[in-house]
Amino acid sequence: MNGRTVAAAAAGMVLLVCLAPGRAQQPQAQAQQLQQQQDQLNRQPGAVYDADFAGKPSGPAPRRTLAGTWEFAAGRNVAIQATGVMAMPSDGKPEHELPFTPEGRAAFLANKPTFGVTQVPSAMTNDPMPGCDPQGFPRIVLHNAHTEQILETPMQMIILYQFNKKWRTIWTDGRALPTDPENPGWAPTDVPLKDLPPPEPRWWGYSVGQWVDDYTFVAESNGFDDRTWLDNAGRPHSTAMRVVETYRRVDADHVEKTLVIDDPKYYTRPWAAFERLRMRLQSPHLEIPEQECVPSETAKYNKLFGDPAAGVDDRGR
16 A cells, blocks of 8 residues: 555545534534545445445356456455454454464464554564565455456466455366475476476465356465464464365355365364455456555654554664
């Protein structure tokens, strides 16, 4: 996100706060204006949402395709997930406690996020993302997720993400996932190339997928670099993690997504990060906006706000 976008968002929030005291004089007009401002902050320019089509049914789902540009059906900010994954936020509620193994809990407590029950001031975080290290998958969809575009070829499904203009490839050519997630690589028998990249964990993992019926696409991923976090609340993963995504095309305008984390090294059982998260198909003319991680802006924020709030001086003490 560039500085102009941050400033504009902040200005909109300030306007909401400033308008609130005037409600007593013109309650209906002020309430309408507040709602309009809130709606505007929760919309991607040019995008459409389910609220725009209230009472209008969608057509039948096309068979075996997810191609198109997709926005969260209920609003652009649905998947910010500042305090952790949507289904299991880090809020201290017993029902949101993840099923850590002892090793997984130790890894979680070693992380120092700026949100959630173990949050620290931003100057003290060890979150790799603010310094613009790769966010990787699945964090790209578990924190600050926005518009996505899906491209399909006979061999691949490619997903373009808004944040940092990243993409990932889900192979649909019949290859299998790497058999050793600790030292992952594609099997030479699955990929007809003379030379293959050496086995290594990846920020975005290795992904394969297939249609299990005419309207359900399932992708599986493994082989991840364990330096990434799962979410903004510092939930960790190991190199043993496997991620299962289910995309269900429910009608002409919608797809529902479910994402499950299966990491036997850090968690005692698989768990869902989100379930049936609904996205709406957009116009092919909709442009995905820029949203970049900018190290100079992070440094400026820390100098002006983060370091003073944590009692850190200009010498980092």
